[in-house]
Every structure is written in structure tokens, then in C-alpha cells.
Amino acid sequence: MPLLHRHNTADGEETRRVKAPRFRLIYLVLLLALLAGSFVLGAVLTHQDSTPVITADLLGQELRDIQELSTVEYHYTNMGRFENQKDFYGWKVPFTTKSFIVAYDGLIKAGVDLSDLQCTVSGQNITITLSPAKILSHEMDEDSLEVYDETHNIFNPIEIEDYTTFTADQKTSIENRAVENGLLTAAAQRAESSIRSLISLLPGAEEYTVTVKLQ
Numbered sequence: 001m002p003l004l005h006r007h008n009t010a011d012g013e014e015t016r017r018v019k020a021p022r023f024r025l026i027y028l029v030l031l032l033a034l035l036a037g038s039f040v041l042g043a044v045l046t047h048q049d050s051t052p053v054i055t056a057d058l059l060g061q062e063l064r065d066i067q068e069l070s071t072v073e074y075h076y077t078n079m080g081r082f083e084n085q086k087d088f089y090g091w092k093v094p095f096t097t098k099s100f101i102v103a104y105d106g107l108i109k110a111g112v113d114l115s116d117l118q119c120t121v122s123g124q125n126i127t128i129t130l131s132p133a134k135i136l137s138h139e140m141d142e143d144s145l146e147v148y149d150e151t152h153n154i155f156n157p158i159e160i161e162d163y164t165t166f167t168a169d170q171k172t173s174i175e176n177r178a179v180e181n182g183l184l185t186a187a188a189q190r191a192e193s194s195i196r197s198l199i200s201l202l203p204g205a206e207e208y209t210v211t212v213k214l215q
Contacts, residue, residue: 053204054121054126054202054204054205054208055121056119056120056121059119059121059126059199059202060117060118060119063114063117063119063128063195063198064114064115064117066114067113067114067115068111068112068113068114068115068136069111069112069113069114069191069194069195070109070110070111070136070137071110071111071112071133071186071187071190071191071194072109072110072111072183072186072187072190073107073108073109074107074108074109074110074178074183075105075106075107076105076106076107076108076174076178077103077104077105077106077144078103078104078105078106078170078174079101079102079103080101080102080166080170081099081100081101082099082100082101082102082162082163082166083097083098083099084097084098084099084156084162085097085098085156086155086156093155095153095155096153096155096156097151097153097156098151098153098156098157098158098162099149099150099151100147100148100149100150100151100158100162101147101148101149102145102146102147102148102163102166102167103144103145103146103148104140104141104142104144104145104146104167105140105141105144106138106139106140106141106171106174107137107138107139107141108135108137108138108174108175108178108183109135109136109137109138110133110134110135110136110178110183110184110186110187111133111134111136111187111190111191112130112131112132112133112134112187112188112191113131113134113136114130116131117129117130117131121208124207124208124209125208125209125211126199126208126209126210126211127211127212127213128195128199128210128211128212128213129213129214129215130188130191130192130195130212130213130214130215131214131215132184132188132214132215133184133185133187133188133191133214134184134187135175135178135179135183135184138171138174138175140167140171147163188214191212192212192214195210195212196210196212
């Protein structure tokens with residue numbers, strides 16, 4: 001120590017120039033080692049945080065919040081004829097026939113109700129069980145409504161109820177025809193595809209195998 005601080009000889013000055021940098025070098029190495037260790041630890045923790053775990057409760061709630069998943073829209077134009085005649089104990093009364101033809105456009109939406117879906121997560125496997133596809137809504141475009149060949153029978157006049165009852169019956173017939181033509185089958189297939197697409201947007205979803213089932 002006297003050699004470093006008290007002597008002003010040429011040898012002493014040379015000693016300070018040689019020994020002092022050694023202490024600085026050791027300090028620098030320790031500092032770099034500490035920084036490197038902090039960087040490695042931070043990288044490990046960051047990697048752990050960037051790999052989220054998908055739980056059944058979280059995923060199930062996210063999907064149920066959608067409530068109804070509309071997957072297919074069926075646009076149509078319909079024309080039907082209404083006819084009615086008064087009867088008296090099974091006997092058709094003459095000159096009491098009323099009739100009209102109505103044409104209109106409509107829209108049927110089909111899909112899946114997600115409010116009662118079931119979700120399970122086991123390891124890296126996600127299983128979603130959906131209720132059967134169904135018709136979610138059926139609306140008639142009132143602006144497209146046109147009436148043709150409307151009779152004006154004073155003995156059996158046409159009333160508003162005739163139009164509403166007739167169009168309601170027509171709606172049921174159109175729905176049945178759409179289902180027979182595969183409307184609900186297409187809705188179920190698209191619902192499955194949509195659920196898979198929604199799950200794929202979640203962070204870490206690529207690590208899971210997704211299975212979608214219909215009840």
C-alpha cells in the first residue's frame with residue numbers, strides 16, 4: 001500500500017500505472033457478469049410470461065359472451081295465394097270467397113346458441129361441445145310486400161288478420177323447406193369453423209389441439 005500512495009518515485013508511479021488498472025478490470029468483469037445474469041433471468045421470466053395457459057373457465061366464458069353465433073343467411077323471395085270461403089255447417093256459402101296473392105322477400109338466419117356450450121381443457125387438448133344448429137331469426141321485408149288479385153267481397157271482406165295469419169303460415173312452410181335443403185347442416189359446419197377461428201386468435205392457441213362437437 002505505501003508503494004501505491006506515498007512514494008513518488010518513478011518506480012512507484014510505474015507501479016500505480018500497472019496495478020490500478022487491474023482493480024478496474026476486475027470490477028468491470030464483475031459488473032458485466034451481473035448484467036449478463038440479470039439479462040438471462042429476465043429473458044427466462046419473459047418467456048414464461050409470454051406463454052399463457054388457456055383454461056376451460058376463461059375460454060368458455062369468452063365464447064358464451066357471444067351468445068348467438070349466426071353462421072348462415074338464407075335470402076328468399078316468396079309468392080303465395082290466400083283463399084277463404086264462408087261455410088255453414090260444412091256447406092260452402094256461394095259468393096263469399098275472398099282471395100289475394102302476396103309476394104315478399106325474407107331473410108332467415110341460422111346458427112348456434114353459445115349460451116349453453118360446454119368447454120373442457122385437458123393438457124394440450126381443447127374440446128368444445130355445441131348445441132344443435134337452429135333458426136335464430138326470420139324476418140320479412142315489409143317494404144317488399146306486394147298484393148295482387150285482391151278480391152273485394154262485401155259478404156266476406158279481407159281483414160288484416162288474413163294477411164298476418166297467411167304470412168305466418170308461409171314463414172313456417174319456408175323454414176321447413178330451408179331445413180330440408182340443408183340450412184341447419186350448413187350452419188353447424190360453419191359454426192364449427194368459426195369456433196376454431198375464434199380460438200386460434202387467442203395467445204398460445206397454436207400449442208393446443210381443438211375439437212368441436214355438436215350435441
